[in-house]
Amino acid sequence: MSQLHKKFTDSQVKELIERYLKGDIERKYIQEILGIGKSRFFDIVKEYRKNPDGFSVQYIRKTKIRRIPQGIEENIMKELKIEKELIENSDIPLKHYNYSYVKDRIEKEYNQKVSLPTIINRAKRYDFYLKKRPKKATHDHEVLTNYVGELIQHDTSVHLWSPPANEKWYLITSLDDFSRFMLYAVLLKKETSWEHIFAAQTVVLQYGLPFSYYVDNHSIFRFVQGRDSLWRKHYKLTDEVDTQWKQVMNDCNIKIPYALSPQAKGKIERPYGWLQDRLVRTCVRENVTDIKDAQDILNQEVHRYNYRQVHSTTQEVPYFRFQRAIKENKSLFREFKTKPPYQSVKDIFCLRINRTIDSYRKISINNLQLKVNNATPRETATLRIYPMDNGISEIRFWCNNKLIDVQKAKNSDLNI
Numbered sequence: 001m002s003q004l005h006k007k008f009t010d011s012q013v014k015e016l017i018e019r020y021l022k023g024d025i026e027r028k029y030i031q032e033i034l035g036i037g038k039s040r041f042f043d044i045v046k047e048y049r050k051n052p053d054g055f056s057v058q059y060i061r062k063t064k065i066r067r068i069p070q071g072i073e074e075n076i077m078k079e080l081k082i083e084k085e086l087i088e089n090s091d092i093p094l095k096h097y098n099y100s101y102v103k104d105r106i107e108k109e110y111n112q113k114v115s116l117p118t119i120i121n122r123a124k125r126y127d128f129y130l131k132k133r134p135k136k137a138t139h140d141h142e143v144l145t146n147y148v149g150e151l152i153q154h155d156t157s158v159h160l161w162s163p164p165a166n167e168k169w170y171l172i173t174s175l176d177d178f179s180r181f182m183l184y185a186v187l188l189k190k191e192t193s194w195e196h197i198f199a200a201q202t203v204v205l206q207y208g209l210p211f212s213y214y215v216d217n218h219s220i221f222r223f224v225q226g227r228d229s230l231w232r233k234h235y236k237l238t239d240e241v242d243t244q245w246k247q248v249m250n251d252c253n254i255k256i257p258y259a260l261s262p263q264a265k266g267k268i269e270r271p272y273g274w275l276q277d278r279l280v281r282t283c284v285r286e287n288v289t290d291i292k293d294a295q296d297i298l299n300q301e302v303h304r305y306n307y308r309q310v311h312s313t314t315q316e317v318p319y320f321r322f323q324r325a326i327k328e329n330k331s332l333f334r335e336f337k338t339k340p341p342y343q344s345v346k347d348i349f350c351l352r353i354n355r356t357i358d359s360y361r362k363i364s365i366n367n368l369q370l371k372v373n374n375a376t377p378r379e380t381a382t383l384r385i386y387p388m389d390n391g392i393s394e395i396r397f398w399c400n401n402k403l404i405d406v407q408k409a410k411n412s413d414l415n416i
Contacts, residue, residue, distance in 0.1 A: 004044075004057040007034075007035070008034065013034070014048070014052075016030050016033065017030075017045060017048045044057070071110075071112070072106070072112045073122075075112060076114065076119055076122050077122070079102045079106065080102065080119075080122065080128040082281075082284070082285060083097050086163075086281065091160060092163050093159055093276060093280070094276075094280060096130055096132075097128060097129065098277055098281065099119045099123060101277070101278055101281055103116050103119055105281075105285070147325065147331055147332045148176050148179050148326060148330065148333065149178075149208065149210040149211055149333035150177065151177040151210070151212050151213075151214050151257075152174050152176060152177070152212065152213050153174070153175040153176075153214050154172075154174045154175075154196075154213050154214065155215065155216065156171065156172050156191055156196075157171045157173075158170050158171075159280075160280075161187060161276070161283065161294060162279075162283035162288045162294045163280065163283065163284055164284065164287050164288055164289050165288065165290070165291070167189075169187045169188060169294070170187070170188045170190070171185065171186070171187055171188075171275070172188060172191070172196065173185045173275075174200075176210075176318075177214070178330075179314070179316075179318050179319075179325060180311045180313065181306055181319060181322040182306055183206075183207060184199050185275070186199065187291055187295050188291075189291060191220070192220075192416075194244075194351060196220055196245050197244065197245055197349050197350070200213070200245070200248060200249070200252075200349065204252065205336065207333050208334050208335055209253070209254060209335070210254060210332065211255060211332040212255035212257055213249060213254055214256075214258075214259060215256065215258060216258065216259045217260075220244075220245055221243060221245055221246065221258070222243060222258060223242070244351050244352065248348065248349055248350075251339075275298065275302070279294070283297060305318065306318050306319050307319045341401045343403060344396075346384065346386035346394060347384050347398075347403075350385055350396075351384075351385040351387070351416070352382060352383065352385070353365070353383050353385070354380055354381070354382050354383070355380070356378065356379070356380050357372055357375045357377055357380075357381055357399075358378075360377075361373075361375045361377060365383070366415045368409065368413045368414065370407060370409070372397050372405050373404065373405040375397070375404060375405070379399050380399070381398065381399045381404070382397075382398045383395050383396070384396045384398060385414065385416070387411055391411050391412070392410060392411065393408070393410075393411050393414055394406065395407045395414075
């Protein structure tokens with residue numbers, strides 16, 4: 001309803017109503033002058049007829065004005081000032097205020113309840129507010145899959161996730177397209193083929209083999225050859241050489257569709273933006289400098305995203321959508337089993353290299369010589385290398401589809 005008491009005096013409104021009742025002015029003109037609708041107009045006429053002498057459009061508040069306690073007001077301002085400092089820092093990838101985060105922060109850290117409109121009101125009043133940028137053309141947000149496990153969005157994002165640490169870290173995530181459930185999220189100081197293989201192993205062993213992995217054209221996922229030049233002729237073309245990660249996918253019979261543009265990766269980029277937004281803000285406030293502490297915060301945010309957040313596209317909490325699909329048998333996840341002749345998970349989720357066994361039954365890796373038991377000279381052996389957390393790798397020697405030896409070596413000697 002229009003706030004007439006701020007635009008017109010009682011006498012001005014009375015005059016217009018009286019002239020309408022006398023037939024001097026048509027209703028539509030009075031509505032236009034007062035800026036009100038038809039229903040509001042007849043409500044005013046009804047009130048005037050009840051009591052012409054006591055008629056008034058002045059607003060009388062029926063409830064007391066609620067004032068938030070001074071302590072909450074101070075905490076709102078404190079958090080908004082931190083927000084402003086983050087946005088104004090060009091090294092930090094934050095470009096807008098997050099009032100929902102401020103609200104959550106006040107409730108969690110200060111144990112104080114405050115409404116989102118109150119925070120926004122204070123932000124606008126004290127210049128902690130930025131107008132929204134015009135939206136660019138966006139990629140399709142629809143869910144294009146029909147089953148969980150039909151397509152796993154997998155990607156890496158490198159950012160200054162914790163500004164106090166003063167170094168960029170890599171965030172590897174895997175997301176189920178149908179449910180938007182985040183299956184994997186880990187921060188790393190270095191991105192390698194093994195880290196992506198280990199991410200796939202974690203997903204497969206916990207949930208099963210998915211139908212497909214959706215990735216970009218990063219060299220870890222795909223060998224992409226450039227065009228021939230006048231100076232050099234290329235003999236290996238795109239997809240003629242399988243990367244370490246792709247060999248693992250082939251062993252697991254998992255299909256690999258590739259994204260042809262950054263926009264096509266939008267479904268995984270949006271959770272990245274959401275995680276980046278909250279992870280960076282929390283790391284700054286808690287002065288996080290260790291990647292392990294940042295991982296703890298990331299785990300909390302992923303838990304919130306998976307189990308508490310209603311997804312804007314599906315309008316469901318990812319975990320409940322994921323579980324409902326499984327109960328309804330709408331899943332393309334398959335049970336993982338090591339296929340013969342291989343004997344262990346370490347034979348599948350591993351790094352692979354081929355070496356020719358010399359006449360002394362030895363092979364060489366980065367100047368490291370290893371004598372292979374039960375080997376036949378001049379045969380080609382496939383070394384399946386499984387790096388472990390203790391800085392040691394297990395090397396499994398396969399020759400003619402037989403496991404002929406198992407040895408250990410330092411990751412540093414193997415240059416892993």
